[in-house]
Amino acid sequence: MPNMNMIQALNSALDIMLDRDRDVIIFGEDVGYFGGVFRTTDGLQERHGDHRVFDTPLSEGGIAATAFGMGLNGLRPVVEIQFADYIFPAYDQIVNEMAKIRHRSGGEFWSPVTLRTPAGGGIRGGHHHSQSPESQFTHTPGLKVVYCSTPYNAKGLLISSIECNDPVIFFEPKRCYRGPFYGDPHKVPTWADHPEAEVPEEHYSIQLGKARLATEGDSCTVIAWGAMVHVCEKAIEESGVSCDLIDLQSLVPWDKDAITKSVEKTGRCVIVHEAPKTSGFGAEMAASVQERCFYMLESPIERVTGWDTPFPHTTEWDYMPGPTRIAAAIHRTQED
């Protein structure tokens, strides 16, 4: 099986879907001729024509609205928002329109748009190229929310998202496009030789709503998504504690069985995300875990997250959860 980095895996998913389904159309800022500022759509315009893969005006609201309308009329648009930080001009179209159309029309209309967007920090992006706004979409019924973490699940989840008849917000951890990133900015490996970078050339899919058990253990359940999955892997190693590491993959709907099963086993839980703590998706996870597993819990559910501040530029390593902070939280769950 070929080794692919995450960009290549995403590109492969798009390429395959363009081949399989004529209704798939890809557009966004700089995705056409240039192939995207992160190169995710590289070569696709050339291969599939500029009527299938094209550039747009610099207008996230217009992109979302156009995609929504195309979806209503039978197409399956896959659009890129260049950075997740720039999804907010499209927020109304997403939360008030895309999310509600099927329900509000009594099932007469729906719009299967996939919105891909690079999210998260670690690239010195400062306030507006580092945000990870997933929780701001998880509160809106009608949307599915996906966050990939490896080349393998990037491809499989993206294919499922495109094939899904509901609108999907698809977050890509830009920090992991070219390597897994274990939290040390000075030691940044590529995906070469990583088992999750073995990516089949052909079509495959990963069911939305299912988590991935990244590592298995007995003493603590660590829940993460996106880039934090790898940082947690490192943290678990450093902590020396035997942990289940659950890579959530889908945030809405999330994998209740995987999580309750694990927490019932371990009795301890740490949730990790990059976004600010208050009302991050970690809050929902913690609230739900204590609702469902209260009597099995041996210690408070810990959240390790970005601080409740804008994302900084020079001091981003003090902001993003690193292995040390996560390992400390894992250890705290073991005292009681």
Place this chain on the structure above:
Amino acid sequence: MPNMNMIQALNSALDIMLDRDRDVIIFGEDVGYFGGVFRTTDGLQERHGDHRVFDTPLSEGGIAATAFGMGLNGLRPVVEIQFADYIFPAYDQIVNEMAKIRHRSGGEFWSPVTLRTPAGGGIRGGHHHSQSPESQFTHTPGLKVVYCSTPYNAKGLLISSIECNDPVIFFEPKRCYRGPFYGDPHKVPTWADHPEAEVPEEHYSIQLGKARLATEGDSCTVIAWGAMVHVCEKAIEESGVSCDLIDLQSLVPWDKDAITKSVEKTGRCVIVHEAPKTSGFGAEMAASVQERCFYMLESPIERVTGWDTPFPHTTEWDYMPGPTRIAAAIHRTQED
């Protein structure tokens, strides 16, 4: 002391602030000549002039941007978004701009905008006149988030919000504009004779970040805000359980001491809100309470919320948490 309904109390706060501070400027859709679709700004244009209180183009993004700019240049704009459902076209201006300006400019610039907006259901508003999107703002550092519930706190909190040098998103439970609303659409009292409708004519303020203890009890802590405060009051009564009812008032920052003190006493907690469950602010409350009071908790923290669906029109009473559902949750916390 005069009895005021919530509209009158809000109007009084605006009137006082227009009098006291020439930099206060009020605008929004239909707020000028007409006095607002809910009449909150009634008479203010006549009293203070159309250069202080005026109508705007139908453009929430433009309203927020203009307010932001005015705030940068020394004014203290208080703007109305006609329904909270329509705040989303302004979401980018709020979360990427207003929220971050002080921090991003190293404290050189700030913009003390207050955005008032009627929120919540119970008026047969369907999908787009019923939403309660507070949690979508609580995740953004730099914003303060306030939700009033009575004429008294409406006025005092609004004055504090206007005086605050940070941007404040100020939610008003439209269902309670003219009466407290106890969850029974067939029995809708007015504010007449309600103690919280005794509102001083003059200036007073309620500190942001402080909760209000609405009722006091021993066996359970009920946390709510907006219209749900009154529904909870009724539910507590129906449940027969002795409860602390904490009216949060400020969601960011929230009143940690009030909550931990109460939960440490009661060992039980129910959180109630109208917005959908997943990633509602109840998630943050539950996550935080278990973090801080884990060893005092006798039973799982319960959330009683709107369902994870768009807000319905005809069946809204099946959607909004009512006294029965809340009382049942209170009872569940008492088993263990």
Place this chain on the structure above:
Amino acid sequence: MGSDMKESKIEVPDAPFRPGEVSSFESWTWEPGDLSKPEATTCTYDETAHLANGLVRVLDDKGEASGEWDPDLDPEVLRLGLEHMVRLRIFDDRMMKMQRTGLLSFYMRSLGEEAVAIAQTMALNQDDWIFPTYRQPGAQFVRGRDMVSMICHCIGNEEDNIKGRQMPVHYSYRDGRFISISSPVGTQFSQAVGVALASKHKGLDEVTITWIGDGASAEGDYHYALNFASVYNAPVILNLVNNQWAISTHANFATGKGNFATRGLPYGLASIRVDGNDFLALYSVTKWARERASAGLGATHIEVLTYRAGAHSSSDDPSRYRPGDEHTKWPGGDPVLRLKDHLIKIGEWSDKRQDDLESRMDSEVVDAYKEAVKYGDLANGPYPSSDTIFTEVYEEIPWHLKEQHDQMMEE
């Protein structure tokens, strides 16, 4: 507190007339026959500048049709148009009455603007897409929707095809290619461009028509729509319905010192202003825009000049912010009367036939509402089952909604 005390120079526009004042519309100087009609399938957008700066009218005040824009319609078509307009007006009246007795929660009339959706939809093909606001329900009559089903939606009963999920007037009618109405104003305008592009991707000769209010044109969606339509040459008809008011806010707050009609030109879009109370002009202009789109020349931007004769909605009281009789001063008059007068003028109609039509429509509406209320109404039920809260949020019901559904059933 406060800045130093120089006098504020903030300037705010006002409505031209407020309660107590006398409205007059002297700037209306346009007459039918004024404007030439460029060849739809070849003219460039700047060859439409005179149409955006003028006003396309066909019917004069005496009911006479004239000028290049006269669509020369078969009287049968005109009578059908008249019938739909009368149907809509009587329907609206009935719904308002029912609203007052609580059978529905809320209502919005098309009063004074009946011609807009009806003439424009009649000028299109059956498989063209309609993306309306709440002020264009009349298009459904043209597309043959059963009135009972429309009422069932408004009164939110068991038979409401959208299952009581949205407020009244938020119709969805897939069979008529009439796309679900949404409350946030403006959003459909930019979405319609996507609908049109999808038709284009399928290689089909379908055109999409959409509308936006004078007020809503201040939303970003208006700009997105014009830009995207121009960039991708979309077969879409972009109507800005300038009915003078956005609730209490006059169109002055949306135009500033400019105007609406010419806004399409700098985007490279053919642009026209049309008398929105003139059935023939509306029909003609829409047909022209459709031809143009179908020939691959892209979108047309149309300012439809009209007047919202009724209240904004059943929750509104316009006497608080405008002279109560302002609509009677509107130079465009009443679209129903104008078409009726024209038909009489050309010997194809009579007052007697009008009376007959009105009573026929009356009974149609009465019959329809009597049937509709059999399936329930908002005051008395039965409503769509509470289960419908959880269905169609997603294609399949996910576990957490199943769980919440069960919880609701238990409690």
Place this chain on the structure above:
Amino acid sequence: MGSDMKESKIEVPDAPFRPGEVSSFESWTWEPGDLSKPEATTCTYDETAHLANGLVRVLDDKGEASGEWDPDLDPEVLRLGLEHMVRLRIFDDRMMKMQRTGLLSFYMRSLGEEAVAIAQTMALNQDDWIFPTYRQPGAQFVRGRDMVSMICHCIGNEEDNIKGRQMPVHYSYRDGRFISISSPVGTQFSQAVGVALASKHKGLDEVTITWIGDGASAEGDYHYALNFASVYNAPVILNLVNNQWAISTHANFATGKGNFATRGLPYGLASIRVDGNDFLALYSVTKWARERASAGLGATHIEVLTYRAGAHSSSDDPSRYRPGDEHTKWPGGDPVLRLKDHLIKIGEWSDKRQDDLESRMDSEVVDAYKEAVKYGDLANGPYPSSDTIFTEVYEEIPWHLKEQHDQMMEE
């Protein structure tokens, strides 16, 4: 899967020239002296239509100034303008070098567009407000900002006045009334209207100037700005800098079949297109717009026609999407050379003085960066203290940030 198999008719524009092709700009026919200059303080917006359809130029290709728009500036002012432009270009070059060695994370040059912010800011009063994008840092030199402090920001060291919170080039300079730059494009454009209205509320004769890119003009904020500026008659100068490119996307994707300059007219705004590489024309047009605003005639919409000669940013490689030498074909030429040639032409400058200026600027920049790196740089620190993560999020630090701060310090 998939629609039936008719051929897709989706049409997508392209850039006029792509790598491997030869760029030429034949539509440039405008000459200095072409256009009359209406009286700023009395003319109506439609009396500016010729300015929006034409191109205001003062300097011809031989460095000669002519026409009604010649601002007749004191050579001292011109020399100062030239100095700032040279300063900026040399500064940019140095920063790019430092970026390549990792002393800063990222950089964006103004190459080819130096005249824009510099001429325009020089045409304003000291207390006018500047609301820039990342392509107008040059305004800071005009307002007297210390270069060391600018570099300290870019390299994110201890002395960065915004405390390492934003990426390089996101300057904030309150003393110069230069408002903090934000990454989301377009947002400042609509905000600037509010800044201008606040000045008006204070009764002060202050004007606000702002810019937006050709690309960013497709955001809703562009529409909000024009609308609100017109409705409230705001003293704001709204510049659309059409430098042909938005990263890899050509301005074709923002104009569609239309153009930028005339977009202001239907909003009722005076509208002008100006040669953005012509210092004199920029100065003149800006002065005119300022006079107009100051006289209470509101906003002017200006398309600044220029060419982004450099890469979009240090992360960009334009040879992938446009001919590498396209900027050399730009009919507007190089703004620095044009001003220099003009000064020489009028006998107020020489090649020798230019050389001296360049070496003086070189040393100024070298001295500045040497001083700046003393306070640290991105590669080596010291950085602003981690405490600064928690300060100035709110006016006062709330309890939860104190708690998180303490937690960070412990861990």
